[in-house]
Amino acid sequence: MSPIEFLATRQSNGFLTSPAPSADQLNAIFTTAIAVPDHAGLNPYKFHQIQGDGLTKLTNYYVEAIKSVTDDPVKIAKAEKMAYRAPLLIVVSTYYKQHAKVPKQEQLVTAGCAAHAIQMASTALGYGAMWRTGDVAYSNIVKQGLGISEDNDIVGFIYIGSKSKELPNKPRKAAEHFIEQWQ
Numbered sequence: 580m581s582p583i584e585f586l587a588t589r590q591s592n593g594f595l596t597s598p599a600p601s602a603d604q605l606n607a608i609f610t611t612a613i614a615v616p617d618h619a620g621l622n623p624y625k626f627h628q629i630q631g632d633g634l635t636k637l638t639n640y641y642v643e644a645i646k647s648v649t650d651d652p653v654k655i656a657k658a659e660k661m662a663y664r665a666p667l668l669i670v671v672s673t674y675y676k677q678h679a680k681v682p683k684q685e686q687l688v689t690a691g692c693a694a695h696a697i698q699m700a701s702t703a704l705g706y707g708a709m710w711r712t713g714d715v716a717y718s719n720i721v722k723q724g725l726g727i728s729e730d731n732d733i734v735g736f737i738y739i740g741s742k743s744k745e746l747p748n749k750p751r752k753a754a755e756h757f758i759e760q761w762q
């Protein structure tokens with residue numbers, strides 16, 4: 580598959596199981612994450628690599644976060660399972676730096692690019708990956724549990740694992756609908 584074909588046909592896969600990428604593969608994945616465009620080279624991101632007992636610990640924060648906004652037993656039961664959707668979870672958050680020429684929004688974009696790179700590198704290695712957020716991404720309880728300051732943002736939870744199900748290629752819209760030939 581050509582690089583263009585790879586980029587154009589990428590898709591998420593949330594049907595994930597063990598094994599997760601190996602240590603060497605994870606090193607390769609993180610290497611792509613820190614190779615993204617980054618104005619002034621601020622490295623305005625942090626990655627939490629969470630597996631095993633970490634998923635259990637994170638679940639406690641997920642549940643606490645959901646219980647703080649609802650007492651709906653269905654939502655609480657969902658929160659108890661969420662972290663175990665994959666054997667590996669990478670939480671991508673911002674790590675904003677003060678810089679005269681690089682506003683926070685640019686740093687957020689860089690962190691988003693890093694999240695995309697993590698998903699793409701995982702896909703390139705044959706794994707499935709799914710970028711998720713939801714209430715838990717915007718919860719100070721979860722942020723505090725992970726040691727992320729309130730003034731930073733969780734950009735995404737990237738769930739990664741071996742695909743338990745192959746998905747058919749998703750039809751995409753033609754790109755021309757989104758392009759204006761401006762003169």
Ligand SMILES: Cc1cc2nc3c(=O)[nH]c(=O)nc-3n(C[C@H](O)[C@H](O)[C@H](O)COP(=O)(O)O)c2cc1C
Pocket residue numbers: 589590591592709710711712713734735749
């Ligand atoms: C910032 C961000 C947050 C997302 N959060 C969720 C989410 O919480 N739940 C979900 O089902 N999909 C979420 N998605 C979308 C999926 O990751 C995925 O992109 C979407 O289902 C389309 O599938 P595709 O990537 O195969 O085109 C999010 C995507 C982005 C970029």
